[in-house]
Amino acid sequence: MILPILSALADPTRLEAIRLLSDGGEHCVCELMRRVGATQSRMSRHMQVLKQAGLVLDRRDAQWVRYRVNPDLSPEVRAVLDAVCHAAQSAQRSAA
Amino acid sequence: MILPILSALADPTRLEAIRLLSDGGEHCVCELMRRVGATQSRMSRHMQVLKQAGLVLDRRDAQWVRYRVNPDLSPEVRAVLDAVCHAAQSAQRSAA
DNA sequence: GCTGAATATGCGCTTATGCGCATAAAGGAG
DNA sequence: CTCCTTTATGCGCATAAGCGCATATTCAGC
Numbered sequence A, B: 001m002i003l004p005i006l007s008a009l010a011d012p013t014r015l016e017a018i019r020l021l022s023d024g025g026e027h028c029v030c031e032l033m034r035r036v037g038a039t040q041s042r043m044s045r046h047m048q049v050l051k052q053a054g055l056v057l058d059r060r061d062a063q064w065v066r067y068r069v070n071p072d073l074s075p076e077v078r079a080v081l082d083a084v085c086h087a088a089q090s091a092q093r094s095a096a
Numbered sequence C: 001g002c003t004g005a006a007t008a009t010g011c012g013c014t015t016a017t018g019c020g021c022a023t024a025a026a027g028g029a030g
Numbered sequence D: 001c002t003c004c005t006t007t008a009t010g011c012g013c014a015t016a017a018g019c020g021c022a023t024a025t026t027c028a029g030c
Helices: A003-009 A012-021 A029-036 A040-052 A075-095 B003-009 B012-021 B029-036 B040-052 B075-095
Strands: A056-061 A064-069 B056-061 B064-069
Touching (some): A003 A075, A012 A029, A040 A056, A075 B075, B003 B012, B003 B075, B012 B064, B029 B040, B040 B064
Antiparallel strands (some): B056 B064
């Protein structure tokens, strides 16, 4: 279903987080919270929401938890994510 | 900004409504409410949200108000909308 | 085992969201 | 002017969402 996906993306903290993850790499919570400007608990909870929506996967690595975009997204959902990230990027560019 | 767009789309009633409008035509509130299965006030309010987000335009025609997808959406937003509608349609197809 | 860093979670609070109900407003028909 | 249809809106309510704070949990290093 696309609705939980949209709900998950419709939040500034989560949108920024998944935009950062869209470089294809893995990023831990502490890095995301620094770059997004969120507190620890807030960042953690938002990542849970993205995970629950199936948009991201996490992996324990020592004391860190590395998040990445779910590589097995359906083509349809993938297209939505790409379009959203592109639109977010364009908006940011024109604001700069 | 893409965030209000996503918030507007992240609701079942609104998503279904804009999916119906995505045939490119104009549709009045009474038709939308029937096809979506919503009460009148609910439908009216949801259409206001879509309008506020810039996704749709409305036009008074006698006692009806005809809604249509905003033809002047930026290409980026248009791409998001298309991807979302396509994903919603696919989900519906596989559920049938 | 102890300490510190990284992450998750329980709790209470505040605000936003969606709803129904009733009513107002706008316009056509007689 | 009156009545009917269509649409919008004020109001109150119930629930969801997001937040900070404190605390629990997990793991590495000593």
